Amino acid sequence: MAKKEKASHKLSSVLPSGGKELSFFEKVYQVARQIPKGKVTTYGDIAAFLGAKKSARMVGWAMNGAHSQEKPVPAQRVVNRNGMLSGKAHFATPTLMQELLEQEGIAIENDTIVDFKNKLWKPE
DNA sequence: TTGTTGACCTCTT
DNA sequence: CAAGAGGCCAACA
Numbered sequence: 001m002a003k004k005e006k007a008s009h010k011l012s013s014v015l016p017s018g019g020k021e022l023s024f025f026e027k028v029y030q031v032a033r034q035i036p037k038g039k040v041t042t043y044g045d046i047a048a049f050l051g052a053k054k055s056a057r058m059v060g061w062a063m064n065g066a067h068s069q070e071k072p073v074p075a076q077r078v079v080n081r082n083g084m085l086s087g088k089a090h091f092a093t094p095t096l097m098q099e100l101l102e103q104e105g106i107a108i109e110n111d112t113i114v115d116f117k118n119k120l121w122k123p124e
Numbered sequence: 125t126t127g128t129t130g131a132c133c134t135c136t137t
Numbered sequence: 138c139a140a141g142a143g144g145c146c147a148a149c150a
Contacts, residue, residue: 024146043132047145053133054145060131061147080132087131 024050028062029069031123035077038105039121040113042081049123063087076100083116 031046043059052058059078066073076097080086088097088111098108107114 044134047132052145056132056134056145057130058132058146063131064148075131078131081134085131090131 024052024055024058025062025065028059029066029071029073032063032066032073032075032078033071034123035074035121038119040077040079040083040101040106040116040119041121041123042079042083044081045122046078060087064090074100077104079113079116083113083120085111085113 027050028046031041031049035041044053044056046059047053047056063073063075063078066075075087076085076091078087085097085101085108088094091097098111101108101113106119113119
């Protein structure tokens with residue numbers, strides 16, 4: 001029973017029409033899900049992994065539609081190069097991102113991940 | 125249709 | 138060291 005969750009939200013064309021080739025957005029979602037718990041990654045690393053280092057902006061834009069995806073996308077594990085929770089304002093609540101990361105065991109201070117470099121994880 | 129904005133990154137002044 | 142501009146692709150008005 002394929003229940004179609006109505007993605008009547010803004011990004012309706014996020015899902016490819018029977019497309020085998022994953023769009024740039026979907027690739028970002030998959031990589032984000034591959035992030036191990038207690039680790040974080042950056043937009044640039046994901047973009048670079050996809051082969052478009054300069055398209056780091058699209059990664060953030062893709063995260064904007066992550067909420068529209070049927071599967072949960074740990075967008076909270078994705079932060080900017082400075083390790084700062086730049087996208088926290090786009091979550092349900094501005095503190096949700098920090099809360100989620102803290103649940104994972106990541107310490108956050110001043111909207112920035114503590115020892116971010118040590119918790120940084122990169123896609124293979 | 126064009127123009128602007130956007131959860132970014134890197135280089136240059 | 139700090140600030141500014143450019144570049145990438147996609148969605149929205």
